Amino acid sequence: MSSSTNITSTALGIKVMSFLTSILAAGIEAYAKLTGKSEDTEDHSWQKPGPDDHRSPCPMLNALANHGYLPHSGRDISLSQLMHGLQRGINLSPNATLIVGIKALQASTTGHWTTFHLSDLNQHGIIEHDGSLSRADLSAPPNFDNHTFVPEIWEATLRVLGDEERISIEKAARMRAFRIEEEGPKRNSRFEMSKEDKRFSAIETALYLRVFGRGTEGGAETRWVRVLFEEERLPIEEGFKRSDKPLTIAEVLELQRKVEAVGATPDPK
Numbered sequence: 001m002s003s004s005t006n007i008t009s010t011a012l013g014i015k016v017m018s019f020l021t022s023i024l025a026a027g028i029e030a031y032a033k034l035t036g037k038s039e040d041t042e043d044h045s046w047q048k049p050g051p052d053d054h055r056s057p058c059p060m061l062n063a064l065a066n067h068g069y070l071p072h073s074g075r076d077i078s079l080s081q082l083m084h085g086l087q088r089g090i091n092l093s094p095n096a097t098l099i100v101g102i103k104a105l106q107a108s109t110t111g112h113w114t115t116f117h118l119s120d121l122n123q124h125g126i127i128e129h130d131g132s133l134s135r136a137d138l139s140a141p142p143n144f145d146n147h148t149f150v151p152e153i154w155e156a157t158l159r160v161l162g163d164e165e166r167i168s169i170e171k172a173a174r175m176r177a178f179r180i181e182e183e184g185p186k187r188n189s190r191f192e193m194s195k196e197d198k199r200f201s202a203i204e205t206a207l208y209l210r211v212f213g214r215g216t217e218g219g220a221e222t223r224w225v226r227v228l229f230e231e232e233r234l235p236i237e238e239g240f241k242r243s244d245k246p247l248t249i250a251e252v253l254e255l256q257r258k259v260e261a262v263g264a265t266p267d268p269k
Contacts, residue, residue: 042068043068044068044089045067046066046233047067048066049072049074053073053075054073054074054117054118054119055074055119056074056118056121056122057128057132057135058121059149059228060090061118061121063234064085064086064090064234065118066232067089067233067234069085069086069089074118075110075117075118076116076117077115077116078115079098079105083101087246089242090211090234090243090247091243091245091246091247092207092211092246093247093249095249096247096248096249098249099249099252104116104127106126107120107121124138124139124146125194125197129200129201130180130184130188130191130197131180131184131191132146132153132179133153133154133175133179134150134157134229135147135148135149135150136148136153136187136188137191139190139191139192140187140190140191149229153187154229154230157175157179157183158175158226160175160178164222165222165223166213166218166221167213167219167221167222169218169255169258169259170218170262172208172218172259173205173258173259173260173262175205176202176259180193180198202256202259202260203256205259206252206253206255208225210255211243211247212224212235212240216251216258218258221238221240
């Protein structure tokens with residue numbers, strides 16, 4: 001199959017996915033209005049997870065659960081709850097949420113194909129992958145733990161950034177490349193990432209750049225990103241405000257391409 005055919009197929013797939021997700025999102029919103037739940041009047045103060053609460057390797061999903069945008073228990077989350085929570089918390093569009101949602105349902109251990117636990121995302125090779133910016137690899141001794149925040153790994157990643165107050169697309173790409181190409185293989189002799197893993201890694205970088213940055217130009221506030229990773233909370237106290245404009249799948253994919261493009265160029269150093 002030619003590259004032009006692949007691009008056309010991908011574009012068609014995104015359009016179909018966007019159309020179907022828009023229908024689902026409209027249904028969710030209509031239901032919310034009928035039940036009087038269209039206005040978010042709940043208290044979203046940060047609460048530490050309890051010993052029986054489920055959490056994932058993803059700082060953003062964990063933060064949204066800690067704030068109550070997702071069930072605080074982290075259990076039995078439906079696709080509609082995921083879409084609703086990400087929309088309420090960071091105004092991520094349903095189309096963009098579906099990137100994570102479909103994968104999450106594939107990992108479900110709830111006994112129902114329509115729901116998942118946040119801890120289901122710990123399963124290696126579905127969404128979770130080697131080369132996390134702040135977590136160890138599942139195959140890495142001594143703990144073989146892919147979901148617990150590791151300050152040492154995160155601090156090594158931040159050294160690539162330096163003292164920058166904002167994280168540019170280039171710096172974000174360099175931080176990611178450091179973990180994938182240098183630090184990851186050095187720490188773990190069984191380090192491995194497929195093309196799909198690397199794609200999701202770039203999408204994850206694109207998401208935090210878009211949520212905490214300046215549109216598709218990058219420039220994420222470093223202090224906000226640090227709060228998310230280090231405390232698993234939204235940096236509201238530090239000045240972060242949810243975007244009034246929905247963050248779309250097109251923006252996320254544009255940032256993904258920009259991150260990958262930097263990764264394909266030589267490091268100027």
